[in-house]
Amino acid sequence: xxxxxxxxxxxxxxxxxxxxxxxxxxxxxxxxxxxxxxxxxxxxxxxxxxxxxxxxxxxxxxxxxxxxxxxxxxxxxxxxxxxxxxxxxxxxxxxxxxxxxxxxxxxxxxxx
Amino acid sequence: xxxxxxxxxxxxxxxxxxxxxxxxxxxxxxxxxxxxxxxxxxxxxxxxxxxxxxxxxxxxxxxxxxxxxxxxxxxxxxxxxxxxxxxxxxxxxxxxxxxxxxxxxxxxxxxxxxx
Numbered sequence: 001x002x003x004x005x006x007x008x009x010x011x012x013x014x015x016x017x018x019x020x021x022x023x024x025x026x027x028x029x030x031x032x033x034x035x036x037x038x039x040x041x042x043x044x045x046x047x048x049x050x051x052x053x054x055x056x057x058x059x060x061x062x063x064x065x066x067x068x069x070x071x072x073x074x075x076x077x078x079x080x081x082x083x084x085x086x087x088x089x090x091x092x093x094x095x096x097x098x099x100x101x102x103x104x105x106x107x108x109x110x111x112x
Numbered sequence: 113x114x115x116x117x118x119x120x121x122x123x124x125x126x127x128x129x130x131x132x133x134x135x136x137x138x139x140x141x142x143x144x145x146x147x148x149x150x151x152x153x154x155x156x157x158x159x160x161x162x163x164x165x166x167x168x169x170x171x172x173x174x175x176x177x178x179x180x181x182x183x184x185x186x187x188x189x190x191x192x193x194x195x196x197x198x199x200x201x202x203x204x205x206x207x208x209x210x211x212x213x214x215x216x217x218x219x220x221x222x223x224x225x226x227x
């Protein structure tokens with residue numbers, strides 16, 4: 001059990017560019033979650049997968065955001081045409097059929 | 113719907129003093145409650161969780177929390193603070209163990225520990 005990993009840890013981009021983040025969950029965890037955390041706030045739910053199926057998306061997830069989990073293992077979160085308001089820490093978590101979500105270290109996005 | 117309120121964005125204690133971080137919840141169903149800790153530029157680490165079993169829950173690093181349904185509270189305590197406890201603490205609630213388990217977090221409490 002190596003824990004949840006995220007790549008990259010930091011990303012600086014210019015407004016209008018596209019970015020993609022990757023999350024590798026704990027092996028055999030069938031649930032994967034994305035959260036966003038802005039400065040001074042708690043994490044806010046973005047979306048959730050059970051295996052490869054995306055079961056719910058928050059209204060925070062605008063049309064510029066898309067998430068995939070093609071084979072039920074790793075997941076990617078893409079932001080198109082980034083805006084300065086997208087600057088945040090993007091956290092990934094995974095869980096099995098229990099009630100505990102295990103979080104990765106996060107990807108910190110800065111949009112200039 | 114679920115929500116969490118954490119009273120006090122900052123709490124300062126001296127090393128060796130009692131730590132008390134407050135969390136009140138609102139839930140339309142029996143809640144599952146969690147405390148997570150976040151160190152600078154890191155993800156969240158689970159401290160402890162309440163899942164409808166014992167109301168007094170013991171976690172890692174000497175922390176514990178008590179679920180009080182009548183007060184809708186789940187306050188986090190530690191008898192004696194250490195410098196290494198300085199971090200951000202988040203209380204969170206979910207609707208239960210089965211099916212979809214979105215976590216709803218509070219805004220966090222930063223714990224400052226002075227020598």
